[in-house]
Amino acid sequence: MAKMKVYFVGAGPGDPELITVKGQRALATADIVIYAGSLVNPALLDYCTPECVIYNSATMNLDEIIDVCETGTKAGKKVVRLHTGDFSIYGSLREQIERLAPLQIEYELIPGVSSFLGAASALEIEYTVPEISQSVIITRMEGRTPVPEKEALRSFAAHQTSMAIFLSTGMLEEVMKELHIGGYPMTTPVAVIYKATWPEQIIVRGTLEDIAEKVKAEGITKTALIIVGECLGKSYNDSKLYDKDFKHEFRS
Structure with missing residues (x-):
């Protein structure tokens, strides 16, 4: 056989x-x-x-x-x-x-579609907004499983770019504290999305300052992603890709 x-x-x-x-x-x-x-x-x-x-x-x-x-x-x-x-x-x-x-x-x-991609569609956002954020950091807060010291959340926060934080909703207050110490202003937009794309999906929006309280009120402690950054904000810029004055090999 x-x-x-x-x-x-x-x-x-x-x-x-x-x-x-x-x-x-x-x-x-x-x-x-x-x-x-x-x-x-x-x-x-x-x-x-x-x-x-x-x-x-x-x-x-x-x-x-x-x-x-x-x-x-x-x-x-x-x-x-x-x-x-x-x-x-x-x-x-x-x-x-x-x-x-x-x-x-x-x-x-x-391979499959990662939850951080499903979350972006549920939130109707683009992680890489021209001239606002051109990188996405995927990470987690240290808990029972250690994180290398050089990958501490506060060190990544210094970049103030789009961030998807896994496995950390149960430590949300500490996560927000580390992000602020690292460099994000307290006014930075944050979204916590519980079970992205599931029928029972819940989205909670706020800022570094108030998101922990809002999420606590919803009773969310796990199976949720934390999305941080100005990609969640109202500001955006058009890309050059479809700019009528921008020339490239497919459009002169």
């Missing part, structure tokens, strides 16, 4: 229609799915066949996840490991593929 691959699939930010076509096809043809049950919208499992065996990795440790992958692939089963958003951002991908290699288990990576 031929040994199958493990397919790592990015589920997207939550809306079941925001998974990629390739990711949906992988789910539809899977024999076994291991999904991140604490974060992935279970509606995505509707793409699976009734015969598919489904595991919720929220209750599993790494050894148990790898055991399912090994047993399944060696039995000729197609295994899909379904991650929230895109697994390249806080997805614990590396530790899994490093375990598969010594077991001679092949794998394929199918």
Whole structure:
């Protein structure tokens, strides 16, 4: 019997229609799915066949996840490991593929739409506004998992550019304090978006000064992204791309 691959699939930010076509096809043809049950919208499992065996990795440790992958692939089963958003951002991908290699288990990576991209569409913003912000910092506040000292939130704040902060809503007051110490004015716009693109999505808007109080009033403590920067403000500039006086190789 031929040994199958493990397919790592990015589920997207939550809306079941925001998974990629390739990711949906992988789910539809899977024999076994291991999904991140604490974060992935279970509606995505509707793409699976009734015969598919489904595991919720929220209750599993790494050894148990790898055991399912090994047993399944060696039995000729197609295994899909379904991650929230895109697994390249806080997805614990590396530790899994490093375990598969010594077991001679092949794998394929199918990227997904990250939640910070889903959040931008929900907020109707562009992170890279001409002459206001041309960079996006993706980071998190140090908590139970350490952050390298050179990547401290306050050091990134010195750039005052667009920032998407993951896994930090439960420490929101401290996050705002670090951002201000690092360089953002207290008037900087902030949005906290709970379950971006899900039916139960909640958006809270404010500034460094008042966002923590507003989010507390909504009872949001997790499964939310913090977006910071003037990309959320009212100021913007037209790009040069479509400026009638701007010449480039496709338009003279």
